Amino acid sequence: MKVQVRELRKVVLREFPEADVSGFVGRSSSFEIEINGQLVFSKLELKGFPIEDEVMDAIQKAQDGKPVAKLTKSRAPCVIM
Secondary structure: OOHHHHHHHHHHHHHOOOOOOOOOOOOOOOOEEEEOOEEEEEHHHHOOOOOHHHHHHHHHHHHOOOOOOOOOOOOOOOOOO
16 A cells, blocks of 8 residues: 555544545556545546545545535645656
């Protein structure tokens, strides 16, 4: 599991210990987040990693039974060489 996935997993599980957080190595440069089977973030689309607070807000909405919208912001562009 990549560093970004491990770090985000730690943050999520601190706030939502019952969450099932998993990750796997996919195609190069990808980083996607699904909540309840819905794609809510794609690094390939937004050219950066997610903002943790927005991910946490989306998880909270899902837990509260509210609809979760796709995240539209990311951290500064990420370049992997």
